[in-house]
Amino acid sequence: MIEPIIVGLAFVAGLGFRRAGMPPLLGYLVAGFIAGGLQIGDAEVIHALSEVGIILLLFTIGLKLNLRELLAPQVWATASLHTAIVVPLTAAMLLSLPWLLPGVAEVETSVAWMLAFALSFSSTVFAVKIFDERGEGAALHAKIAIGILVVQDIFAVSYLVLSAEHAPSPWAFALLGLPLLRPLLAFFLKQAGHGELLVLFGIAVALGSAELFDMLHLEAGLGALLFGVLLSNISKSVELYKSLINFKDIFLTAFFLSIGYSGLPSGEMLLVACAIGLLIFLRPLIYFLLLLTFRLRARTSLLVGLSLFNYSEFGLIVAAMAVKGGQLPAVWLTTLAVAMALSLFVAVPFNTHVHLLYGRLASRLQKLERSELLIQERPVDLGDAEIVIFGMGRIGSGAYEYLSQHYPNKIVGVEESADKALKLRLSGVSCVPGDASDRDFLERADLHKRKTILVSLTNHSENIDVVKMLQHLDYKGKIAVVSRFPDQQEELISLGCITFNLYAEAGHGFAERVMEEMS
Known part of the structure; x- marks a missing residue:
């Protein structure tokens, strides 16, 4: 059995490194050397x-x-x-x-x-x-x-x-x-x-x-x-x-x-x-x-x-x-x-x-860099899209489907998985492969043409990094970002973003869907 003190030690050390802006795994390493030295566990x-x-x-x-x-x-x-x-x-x-x-x-x-x-x-x-x-x-x-x-x-x-x-x-x-x-x-x-x-x-x-x-x-x-x-x-x-x-x-x-x-x-x-x-x-x-x-x-x-x-x-x-x-x-x-x-x-x-x-x-x-890059490394064109969606998972794809009804031919999705981007294109979705956290990609994206950017990536820290990079590149349009917890929502609001809390506002979206079917 693992002594509770080891679990507590790992948690405290991991939390300390996380508060210092470092991954918790360094704390686990330190905790391991301490536990090994003291022969705990x-x-x-x-x-x-x-x-x-x-x-x-x-x-x-x-x-x-x-x-x-x-x-x-x-x-x-x-x-x-x-x-x-x-x-x-x-x-x-x-x-x-x-x-x-x-x-x-x-x-x-x-x-x-x-x-x-x-x-x-x-x-x-x-x-x-x-x-x-x-x-x-x-x-x-x-x-x-x-x-x-x-x-x-x-x-x-x-x-x-x-x-x-x-x-x-x-x-x-x-x-x-x-x-x-x-x-x-x-x-x-x-x-x-x-x-x-x-x-x-x-x-x-x-x-x-x-x-x-x-x-x-x-x-x-x-x-x-x-x-x-x-x-x-x-x-x-x-x-x-x-x-x-x-x-x-x-x-x-x-x-x-x-x-x-x-x-x-x-x-x-x-x-x-x-x-x-x-x-x-x-x-x-x-x-x-x-x-x-x-x-x-x-x-x-x-x-x-x-x-x-x-x-x-x-x-x-x-x-x-x-x-x-x-x-x-x-x-x-x-x-x-x-x-x-x-x-x-x-x-x-x-x-x-x-x-x-x-x-x-x-x-x-x-x-x-070599003069001729691999195909998957070459710049992609976002066209004349006024709305860009970073992250074409369930949330991003749902946003694309809804917005395309109101702004046809003015939306493009960006998906970091090239295979998934290809599948979406074959299904009729305007989607290009790209990494939203890639500074090179953003610099070549003609941001001045884009009125709104929706950010729906895997985790909150990645979303924040993209927002800060867009602001550093002097993007003047609106930035909308998905959040999951109140503290994340507050951080995004402080950065001037439109934010949608998935958990808090899910009921509202559910009710809207029911009303659509009833009308």
């Missing part, structure tokens, strides 16, 4: 809960994964080239430690290469958490980053299979028939309804698939990812994803707590952890240059690179295997845990203020 229970969090994370990634996106060169080639560049650099640094830090024991060549391979990966947990908090899960840069992480996961699983004590079970070949289960899984998903059975179904499939792969001596997380893919692009897969988000986030809190339970290294190895942590600054630069080479914009390249600006939990897994096999001293496990924690502390501020950072560097970075 059961480390094995925390670790077990963190594994559940990672399994749910991979399952939800699978639910939204488009396998075709992994075949894009900017995904698989970038991941491969990054590994080919970073591994030798990291191995060279590890082998040079006795010269860089006199007194540090020499690292065996084989161990250095193994650790360098493990340290070449970035944290899937961190990237998904950051994108969720910024409401950018469907944006192009998020899809590219997640795709790179999935390719890295494939590298990781291949390594674990090759280095495992037991070869995969002969029954593993039966997994080639997994696609045959898709109709059955889709049937049960439909029968689960919309309540707790839907959540229970998702958790059961995620944990059950992980256990199945573990029994076959395969990586458990790979099972969760693949079963998520099996359920993707089904009518209820989006609803299942949304129903599991909060559960995933709660269990992932245990993951960040568990890092602290590895303990703190000695002073000597703490210097090693810092040296490894400094090496992380090369990562976003390498990603940035590689992605520019594959004809992505500077903004996309920067956002992807900074989201991968950390070390992965996979490094701890490899280190634990090496310690168990006697290839690595146990002190390296805590050293890598501290290095990973340091990389997260470095990455969070950059990702928290990434849009502000790009705004300051945009003119310089854009000079590095």
Whole structure:
């Protein structure tokens, strides 16, 4: 059982960092080191809960994964080239430690290469958490980053299979028939309804698939990812994803707590952890240059690179295997845990203020772009529309349908998911792919032509960022924004926005609909 003091400690630390304008996950890391240092709680229970969090994370990634996106060169080639560049650099640094830090024991060549391979990966947990908090899960840069992480996961699983004590079970070949289960899984998903059975179904499939792969001596997380893919692009897969988000986030809190339970290294190895942590600054630069080479914009390249600006939990897994096999001293496990924690502390501020950072560097970075960009990176035309709707989810689409009756041919929707934008266009909706939080997009949108902009994005913080960016670009028209809670509504009103509170005014909209049908 988890002691209440750990939950309270995580809450207080997370709240403190949130009040300071930082993501709560940094607070969870601090709470983990405090709890580990004071030996509060059961480390094995925390670790077990963190594994559940990672399994749910991979399952939800699978639910939204488009396998075709992994075949894009900017995904698989970038991941491969990054590994080919970073591994030798990291191995060279590890082998040079006795010269860089006199007194540090020499690292065996084989161990250095193994650790360098493990340290070449970035944290899937961190990237998904950051994108969720910024409401950018469907944006192009998020899809590219997640795709790179999935390719890295494939590298990781291949390594674990090759280095495992037991070869995969002969029954593993039966997994080639997994696609045959898709109709059955889709049937049960439909029968689960919309309540707790839907959540229970998702958790059961995620944990059950992980256990199945573990029994076959395969990586458990790979099972969760693949079963998520099996359920993707089904009518209820989006609803299942949304129903599991909060559960995933709660269990992932245990993951960040568990890092602290590895303990703190000695002073000597703490210097090693810092040296490894400094090496992380090369990562976003390498990603940035590689992605520019594959004809992505500077903004996309920067956002992807900074989201991968950390070390992965996979490094701890490899280190634990090496310690168990006697290839690595146990002190390296805590050293890598501290290095990973340091990389997260470095990455969070950059990702928290990434849009502000790009705004300051945009003119310089854009000079590095290729002359011919990918099709999905080229500017889109909003035409002569006087009303623009950012976010074509249920609310945005409903607003479009209503307003188009009164202002025909004067409305355009903007949707960050290119696939969804295409589906809407095919259904007769005037919609273009675009990211409302993209400063470049807004600068090219001929804002002086637009009389009203409706903002209905994933979360409140993203809506606020878009409003402030529009005002900074001196937009003179009316801005209408969706809110969900009274404090959000007050903040938007203070910014001069028209605001609609979904919960408070839902009854009014319901009554209007009834009156329309009665008349």
